[in-house]
Amino acid sequence: MKLITIFLILLCIFLISNKRKKFHNRTSLMERFKKRFKNINVRRKRISEEFTNSLLLDPFKNIPLGTWYSEDELREKADIHRTRLSKFGKSKINGEMLFVGPKGGIYKISADGKKKYV
Numbered sequence: 282m283k284l285i286t287i288f289l290i291l292l293c294i295f296l297i298s299n300k301r302k303k304f305h306n307r308t309s310l311m312e313r314f315k316k317r318f319k320n321i322n323v324r325r326k327r328i329s330e331e332f333t334n335s336l337l338l339d340p341f342k343n344i345p346l347g348t349w350y351s352e353d354e355l356r357e358k359a360d361i362h363r364t365r366l367s368k369f370g371k372s373k374i375n376g377e378m379l380f381v382g383p384k385g386g387i388y389k390i391s392a393d394g395k396k397k398y399v
Contacts, residue, residue, distance in 0.1 A: 333361065336365075337361055340371050340372045342373065343375070344361060344372070344373065344375070345375065346374065362379075366379065366381050378390070379399065382398070
């Protein structure tokens with residue numbers, strides 16, 4: 282009788298510890314997934330910031346605008362364009378180079394070589 286009770290107690294302890302290990306593995310899997318998911322988002326954000334900074338530093342890089350961009354993306358690109366105009370006096374947007382005139386107006390140069398104010 283004593284032998285059977287000791288065996289049952291040991292069996293219960295073994296089963297409980299085994300369940301804890303399985304639960305612990307699930308938690309660690311969730312933690313690994315969360316870390317990986319966060320890393321991917323951080324990487325995407327960093328790439329986006331690097332692209333924005335490269336656009337800010339070079340007024341000859343084209344800023345593409347399209348209807349498929351979200352409102353926030355369009356605002357960010359417009360801000361980059363305005364910043365480049367004020368810093369360099371010129372900026373390329375949608376394939377057209379725009380310049381800031383002597384009185385502050387914005388113009389582009391036509392095929393004839395004449396200034397066309399926008």
